[in-house]
Amino acid sequence: xxxxxxxxxxxxxxxxxxxxxxxxxxxxxxxxxxxxxxxxxxxxxxxxxxxxxxxxxxxxxxxxxxxxxxxxxxxxxxxxxxxxxxxxxxxxxxxxxxxxxxxxxxxxxxxxxxxxxxxxxxxxxxxxxxxxxxxxxxxxxxxxxxxxxxxxxxxxxxxxxxxxxxxxxxxxxxxxxxxxxxxxxxxxxxxxxxxxxxxxxxxxxxxxxxxxxxxxxxxxxxxxxxxxxxxxxxxxxxxxxxxxxxxxxxxxxxxxxxxxxxxxxxxxxxxxxxx
Numbered sequence: 001x002x003x004x005x006x007x008x009x010x011x012x013x014x015x016x017x018x019x020x021x022x023x024x025x026x027x028x029x030x031x032x033x034x035x036x037x038x039x040x041x042x043x044x045x046x047x048x049x050x051x052x053x054x055x056x057x058x059x060x061x062x063x064x065x066x067x068x069x070x071x072x073x074x075x076x077x078x079x080x081x082x083x084x085x086x087x088x089x090x091x092x093x094x095x096x097x098x099x100x101x102x103x104x105x106x107x108x109x110x111x112x113x114x115x116x117x118x119x120x121x122x123x124x125x126x127x128x129x130x131x132x133x134x135x136x137x138x139x140x141x142x143x144x145x146x147x148x149x150x151x152x153x154x155x156x157x158x159x160x161x162x163x164x165x166x167x168x169x170x171x172x173x174x175x176x177x178x179x180x181x182x183x184x185x186x187x188x189x190x191x192x193x194x195x196x197x198x199x200x201x202x203x204x205x206x207x208x209x210x211x212x213x214x215x216x217x218x219x220x221x222x223x224x225x226x227x228x229x230x231x232x233x234x235x236x237x238x239x240x241x242x243x244x245x246x247x248x249x250x251x252x253x254x255x256x257x258x259x260x261x262x263x264x265x266x267x268x269x270x271x272x273x274x275x
Contacts, residue, residue, distance in 0.1 A: 004243055008107070008170055009125045010084050014124035015174035017063060017087035020233055024063035024091070027230060032069055034141040035120060038263050038270035040145050043073070050074040059084065059105045059136055060122030064092030070118070071098055080112060106132045114139055117146040121268070124150040124243045129254045137257065140275045145260075148272040150253075152208075158216055162244070165219075169239040170177040181235035188214065188222030188231070215266050245269060 017023070024061035036042060039048065045274070050073050058067040062082035071079050079098045082105055083089055089102045101110070106126050107118070117136055126132040129150065136146060153159050169177050199206040206212040214220050221234045245253075247262070250269050261272035 004125050004127050004241060005170075005198055006084075006104070008241060009244060012174055012177070013062075014085040014087050014237070015178075016233060016236060017085050017091065019178070020229070021063075021087075021091055023230070024065035024068075024231065026226065028065050028069070030226070031065060035066065035069075038149065038265065038268060039263055039272060040263065047073040048179075050077065050116065053077055054112040055112055055116075056140070057110075057114040057117040057136075057139060058098075059111075059117055059119040060094055060125070061100070062088050064088075064098060064100070066118055066120060067092065067098045067100075070116075078112070080109075080110065080114070082108060106135060108139075110136070110139055112139070113141045115144050117144070119146065119148040120270075121149055121151075123148050124245065125241075129245075130255075131245075133253060133257075137273070137275060141163075142275060144275050146273045146275075148273075149268045149271070150250060151242050151244045152264060152267060152269050153246045154266075155216060158218070159244060162216055162238075162242070165239050166241045176235075177240060178232070178236050180239065181232045182186050184220050184235045184239075185222060185228060185232040188220035189224075189228070191220065192222050192224060211247070236244075 036046060044206040050070060053074060053217065054077060056070050056077050056079045057218040059265060061067050061083045064081050067079055080101060081092050081098050082101045082103050084104050086102065089100050093100045094225060116138060118138060123129045123132050173194060188210055191213055194209060196209040199212045210222055219238055222231050247269060252259055254271060254273060259271060259275045260274050263270045
């Protein structure tokens with residue numbers, strides 16, 4: 001399995017944030033909906049959950065999309081957003097009610113202790129997710145909650161292809177990898193444009209042929225509701241190196257911690273822990 005290397009993660013993501021300064025704004029509605037679904041909230045219940053959270057940490061904040069969401073739902077909270085990318089930190093600072101810190105979540109030692117930590121779609125990008133989780137848990141107050149997610153393994157064929165391409169992608173420059181991502185997105189769009197709907201395979205239903213290929217054979221994410229470049233940025237993220245996990249491996253990461261929710265979809269395994 002691919003293991004994250006911090007210097008490569010920082011290099012590829014910093015390039016993404018510099019290239020797409022409006023990424024957080026343009027994708028916020030899609031990701032808000034997905035966040036709520038994966039962690040078992042509605043917007044109303046998340047607002048209620050955050051109401052008494054005085055200190056909130058967004059660990060691996062990127063450009064601050066989730067930090068801004070939490071601030072919107074609890075304007076009185078003290079929100080700290082942490083990321084290693086200089087470009088991400090620069091853009092995240094535009095959000096109100098958030099303290100933005102450039103730091104490495106695998107080793108950071110913040111003075112604050114938090115009632116709620118969100119580390120969504122981040123921890124699998126660290127070299128040792130369990131060690132990162134332990135470090136994050138040290139920053140929780142008693143009774144505190146942490147939400148985090150990892151990318152989910154698909155099947156041995158899709159995972160093998162992913163590993164081969166990710167290993168090669170790490171040797172490319174960010175510009176070269178983005179160009180490859182564009183080509184993959186063109187392929188995903190071409191499949192989508194075939195308009196072959198309602199695929200059933202081994203008892204599982206898929207909305208169209210593009211989604212079936214993407215989920216089972218070859219990563220070719222495409223979303224017609226967003227711009228081509230934003231779709232392409234998702235391929236870029238992926239092939240820059242995305243370790244994936246199955247549920248057994250996730251249970252090893254969280255061993256010894258109190259787990260109060262597990263949610264799996266085709267893309268992720270999302271976990272809620274309580275200290």
